[in-house]
Amino acid sequence: MIHEIMPEVMDNQYRDRRPEGDDRVLFVRGREILVREGTDGISYPLYRDVKERTGRIVYLFSVSGHPYFLGELLTSEIGGTRFMGWEQLRDAGPRAEAFAGMTGIHLYQWYQSAQFCGRCGKKAVHHGKERMMYCPSCGHVMFPRIAPAVIVAVTDGERLLLTKYAGRENAHFALVAGFVEVGETAEECVRRELLEEVGIHVRDIRYYGSQPWGFAGNLMLAYTARLDGAHAIDLDRHELSEAAWLLPEEIPEIPDHSSLTREMIRRFREGRLYCH
Numbered sequence: 001m002i003h004e005i006m007p008e009v010m011d012n013q014y015r016d017r018r019p020e021g022d023d024r025v026l027f028v029r030g031r032e033i034l035v036r037e038g039t040d041g042i043s044y045p046l047y048r049d050v051k052e053r054t055g056r057i058v059y060l061f062s063v064s065g066h067p068y069f070l071g072e073l074l075t076s077e078i079g080g081t082r083f084m085g086w087e088q089l090r091d092a093g094p095r096a097e098a099f100a101g102m103t104g105i106h107l108y109q110w111y112q113s114a115q116f117c118g119r120c121g122k123k124a125v126h127h128g129k130e131r132m133m134y135c136p137s138c139g140h141v142m143f144p145r146i147a148p149a150v151i152v153a154v155t156d157g158e159r160l161l162l163t164k165y166a167g168r169e170n171a172h173f174a175l176v177a178g179f180v181e182v183g184e185t186a187e188e189c190v191r192r193e194l195l196e197e198v199g200i201h202v203r204d205i206r207y208y209g210s211q212p213w214g215f216a217g218n219l220m221l222a223y224t225a226r227l228d229g230a231h232a233i234d235l236d237r238h239e240l241s242e243a244a245w246l247l248p249e250e251i252p253e254i255p256d257h258s259s260l261t262r263e264m265i266r267r268f269r270e271g272r273l274y275c276h
C-alpha cells in the first residue's frame, strides 16, 4: 500500500527549520503536485533550484532524513516538471515519493483551510514549535484535521460484496465505505453504512487494518464482516451504481494495491482474506 515505504521511514514530527540546498519542495495545486519524471520514477524539485520562484515555505516532514517543505509557487511553471493528479500519483513510484506527495497534499489542504481563525475570522499565524495555526486575536488554535472513515469487506460464504460508485466513468469495484459520524464508533459506522448503501445486516465485524489516505484527508479503518440474514441488496442509487456478491474467480484483476480497498479485494481473490 502507498504508506508502506520500508526501508524508507517518514518522520512526521514538525520542526522549526528553514529549507536549504537539496531539501525537497512540494508545490501543490488542489489535489495535484508538481513532479519531475525520470527513469527512476517521480521526484520533487530541490530547494536550491527553485528558491527564487518560491514564496512562503513551511516544513512538512522528512523521509529517511531528507527534509520536505511545502512551497508557494510564484511562477506558473518550472521547466522539466508538471502537475500530476492524485489518481496518477497513487500508482507512481518510488513508493516513498508517492506517499510523501500524498501526505503533502493532505497538509496543503489543511493549511489552505486554516489561514483564518474559524472562530473570529481574523488572520491566523503558524506556531513556531509545533504544527498548529493559532489566532493572535482570540487565542483559537487549529491542528491538522484527519477525518476517520471505514471500509468493510463483507462476505457471504464464498462471495464478497463489491460495489461501484455512482457518477464515475470506468469505476473499479470498491468496498462499502463511509465517514464516521460524530458520536459513533467505527463498528457502528460499518453497520450504518451497510444498511444505508446496500440494505444488509452483518455480524462478526473484525478490525483488519488502517491506512492514512491523505488525498481526501482521511484515516481509513478497514474491517471484515459476515452477512447476517438475507443477502438481497437494496441499493442506494445516489451513492452506488452497482453492488453484487462475487466469487473470487468472478472478480477482475485489481490494477494495483495502493489502497486498503484494493489490497483487501486482491487478498480475497487470492483466498487470503480472513473473514471468520
Ligand SMILES: [Zn+2]
Binding pocket: 117, 118, 119, 120, 121, 122, 135, 136, 137, 138, 139, 140
Ligand atoms: Zn480568532
